Amino acid sequence: MWDIFLQSINKSYTESGEKAVNDVSLHVEEGKLFGLIGPDGAGKTTLFRILTTLILADSGTASVGGYDVVKDYKVIRKSIGYMPGRFSLYQDLTVKENLRFFATLFNTTIQDNYGLIEDIYKQIEPFNDRKAGKLSGGMKQKLALCCALIHSPKVLFLDEPTTGVDAVSRKEFWGMLKNLKSKGITIMVSTPYMDEASLCEEIALIQEGNIMSVNTPDEIIAQYPDMLYAIKSPGMNQLLQELRKSELVATANSFGEYHHITFSKQGSMELLLKSLHRSDVEMKPIRPTIEDCFIHLMTHE
Amino acid sequence: MNSQKMISTRDLTKTFGDFVAVNNITFDVRQGEIFGFLGANGAGKTTAMRMLCGLSIPTSGEATIAGYDVYKETEKIKQNIGYMSQKFSLYEDLTVAENIRFFGGIYGLKNGEIKARSRELINALDLNDQKDLLVGSLPLGWKQKLAFSVAIFHHPKLVFLDEPTGGVDPVTRRQFWDMINQASEDGITIFVTTHYMDEAEYCDRISMMVDGYIRALDSPAQLKKQYNAESMDEVFYELARGAKRTE
Numbered sequence: 421m422w423d424i425f426l427q428s429i430n431k432s433y434t435e436s437g438e439k440a441v442n443d444v445s446l447h448v449e450e451g452k453l454f455g456l457i458g459p460d461g462a463g464k465t466t467l468f469r470i471l472t473t474l475i476l477a478d479s480g481t482a483s484v485g486g487y488d489v490v491k492d493y494k495v496i497r498k499s500i501g502y503m504p505g506r507f508s509l510y511q512d513l514t515v516k517e518n519l520r521f522f523a524t525l526f527n528t529t530i531q532d533n534y535g536l537i538e539d540i541y542k543q544i545e546p547f548n549d550r551k552a553g554k555l556s557g558g559m560k561q562k563l564a565l566c567c568a569l570i571h572s573p574k575v576l577f578l579d580e581p582t583t584g585v586d587a588v589s590r591k592e593f594w595g596m597l598k599n600l601k602s603k604g605i606t607i608m609v610s611t612p613y614m615d616e617a618s619l620c621e622e623i624a625l626i627q628e629g630n631i632m633s634v635n636t637p638d639e640i641i642a643q644y645p646d647m648l649y650a651i652k653s654p655g656m657n658q659l660l661q662e663l664r665k666s667e668l669v670a671t672a673n674s675f676g677e678y679h680h681i682t683f684s685k686q687g688s689m690e691l692l693l694k695s696l697h698r699s700d701v702e703m704k705p706i707r708p709t710i711e712d713c714f715i716h717l718m719t720h721e
Numbered sequence: 722m723n724s725q726k727m728i729s730t731r732d733l734t735k736t737f738g739d740f741v742a743v744n745n746i747t748f749d750v751r752q753g754e755i756f757g758f759l760g761a762n763g764a765g766k767t768t769a770m771r772m773l774c775g776l777s778i779p780t781s782g783e784a785t786i787a788g789y790d791v792y793k794e795t796e797k798i799k800q801n802i803g804y805m806s807q808k809f810s811l812y813e814d815l816t817v818a819e820n821i822r823f824f825g826g827i828y829g830l831k832n833g834e835i836k837a838r839s840r841e842l843i844n845a846l847d848l849n850d851q852k853d854l855l856v857g858s859l860p861l862g863w864k865q866k867l868a869f870s871v872a873i874f875h876h877p878k879l880v881f882l883d884e885p886t887g888g889v890d891p892v893t894r895r896q897f898w899d900m901i902n903q904a905s906e907d908g909i910t911i912f913v914t915t916h917y918m919d920e921a922e923y924c925d926r927i928s929m930m931v932d933g934y935i936r937a938l939d940s941p942a943q944l945k946k947q948y949n950a951e952s953m954d955e956v957f958y959e960l961a962r963g964a965k966r967t968e
Binding site for chain 2: 458459460461462556557558583584585586587588589591612613614627628656657673674675676677711714715718719
């Protein structure tokens, strides 16, 4: 069973005891695509480093595939693939050399596991003799993923693989993950982009070292406690000020083209429309996004 | 100098050997406008921005920034703009107050002015209890808000923001945009890049760079209409997926 367990994990890097990770418990089932969703400084990288046996937690227990991260670290290291947030391949080795190097480290060859990386590798194969340092961002990302997969790991840890990557390349990358998942690999991936949450089967929303919620994206959205509305009218900044001042409105946040609002006890669509004194207002009830849920959890703790 | 146009470029081009990083871009940015500068990785945004900030001399074409020429008046440009990026903003090993004083000095403000404005700024950001803490110890969101305030501390006419909200939590990200809107109302022109497509909606106008060219330039509403798209995300996808270049 290649699942991931974290039980009451704590970790602090400072003497004052400020916690990078605070009493985190999580369970990721075998074969799942699991997302850690949260901003910089939430503790995502710390959790990855504990699970990949690179640092020790201050307290709590963690296991990968039933193996303890402290006692059985050697077994875990052989069975996992890890793509850190920072590009960590050898810049002065070529694409092919990097791949061969990582294969050799794990006592295997590129040919042995070619089937697993084929789809991704084919895209960078034309640049086989180019030094990794000279690759574009998107190609580096693909090479790093190939290197993390070369020993056919049971579990894949990907720390912010899409940060700083444009929207098109991000979509492409999530397509690759879906493919890998279909081959039975358990995947834990982190991202600061809330819109990527819906591409995971299960997610943890994490903020300042605390897990605020763990569930499927649909279930997290279903747990949003209020009715949510989208509102739009010419002069959106001015509208936001008016909404924030209105006693009818409990929360108002800008969400791209619209503002998302919830009503206070005495508020309703009709009353708000009347009180706004605007002729051109579009307002409709909407399904919350993960970002709405994140904001709600952040501001109601 | 034309006070209506904070940025004005005509056929601005930068080549590195055979590689045309920025290819004949022509656009204007009005005073007080929030201008979103979008594009895929490797489209040429960074190179273009470096030219606009007076850090890189163009290969050909013309441009003026706040009325100053990008070939001959680069020092003037640097004094009249603010700049902030996700990667570099403040010195982590200086305190909040020291950072403000340092950047005030760099931008040539007098000591008295620096003192008065520092007090104002620290009050406005509610950082009185934190002003003697090292910036490195502040949460990212606070850092970014402080960095923006420092970037406009010398009251520049124009401020360049390079992915200012990358990795920031969703609440702070919105507070950050409140600050951008306030600065714009105060007459400061905002030139901003972002990977968040919802933020593209907050811009008055947007340009989309693809393979060194500006492929589209208009208000978010017009762009959506033109590309028959529901969201800016779709517009971006439509334009960028044909890109040949990556970073």
